[in-house]
Amino acid sequence: MQWQATSLFFWLIFLLFCGTLRAETSQVAVRGYAVLSVDGTTLDEFYPVYFDSGQRPYLQVENLLTEVLDFEKEDEIEMLSSREVYFRDHKNRYFLDYSGRQAGEENQKIKLEPSAIIVREGNTWLRYDQFQSWVPLFVAWEVENTLLRVFPKYAGR
Secondary structure (H helix, E strand, O other), X not given: OHHHHHHHHHHHHHHHHHHHHHHHHOOOOEEEEEEXXXXXXXXXXXXXXXXXXXXXXEEEHHHHHHHHOOOEEEEEEEOXXXXXXXXXXXXXXXXXXXXXXXXXXXXXXXXXXXXXXXXXXXXXXXXXXXXXXXXOEEXXXXXXXXXXXXXXXXXXX
């Protein structure tokens, strides 16, 4: 009887572990590098990205907007259940709510896909095709050349 209880206990632990493992790996992200081009000029041949299982790149939000595109990071607000970051280009203010998976301008919110945001290395990474839905830029991905083409669409750029 004791052997059966112990065996059952280990099987339950094993099944819980497998379920947890499956849940964590449902959004696979592999570290890699891509060529980064902005307005036709190559800025970095080894720009760090993460790739999902479909070979779609995720870009580190704060780095792309502030270091590459000269947006200004204004605020970072952490509350109990959410974390919002605000950025400003030369004209408008934009926000990204990591926890609520929302983004946009202050009076225009959009819902991001559940798989659009990943957090790795203490940074937030956004899938390349989601940037254009909330900030004025277009990001194209050429998988065969591992090339990210970024085209800002705002004044001052």
